[in-house]
Amino acid sequence: MFGVNSEYVDLAAEVFTLLSDPTRIRIILALRDGELAVGELAERVAKPPTAVSQHLAKLRWARVVASRQDGTRSYYRLVDDHARELVQQAVFHAEHAVDEHPRHHGTGHPSVEELSDRRSRR
Template sequence: MSDQGPPHADLPTPEQVASAVQSFALLADPTRVRMLWTLRDDEADVSSLAEAAGCRPTVASQHLSKLRLAGLVDTRRDGRRVVYRLRGGHVKRLLAEALFHADHQISGEPIHD
């Protein structure tokens, strides 16, 4: 067994497909990608994430609500602030792989495994 987790059947279940599609749809937004990238190594509050994404805190909050409902980020309270973090290593690796793939597309470097 690899470090990627348990093997999947030849065809994913309808529930797995639906969940993956939801995650990919949420990643198809520049503001969300910027916020998630900011969370890759640390936690952050709404104001910090809004600044990193180049948007207003109210806009960031709306995006974060969707990401939280989809299970891509978690929250915790720090006094009066709500602090966000990626929900597990899968989200971090999915985001990193998407951006590494983009690097290859942009630079023309050969694709590798």
């Protein structure tokens, strides 16, 4: 176990800073099921491709995602299981703030993602 003076504490804070952006969280969630092209990611997270590319560059620098080229298209995939788990746990934690019996407990209540989608459609 790491102590309070571990050299990794500051690095852990940097990880949380990287993951503190909602667009990056959405990108990680979108990549859970597999590789996507930048354009597909942009559609899924409802952001312009240029903005998504900037976020992907930061995630790639941090080794959270990896990319490959196929002609003129860039494809990205999630390669850091720790980041995937951190994001998933953060969303689960957020669900508790919205619902006393969150969906990830199997109650059938709407998830934070579903509530966010509903709000954006209004």
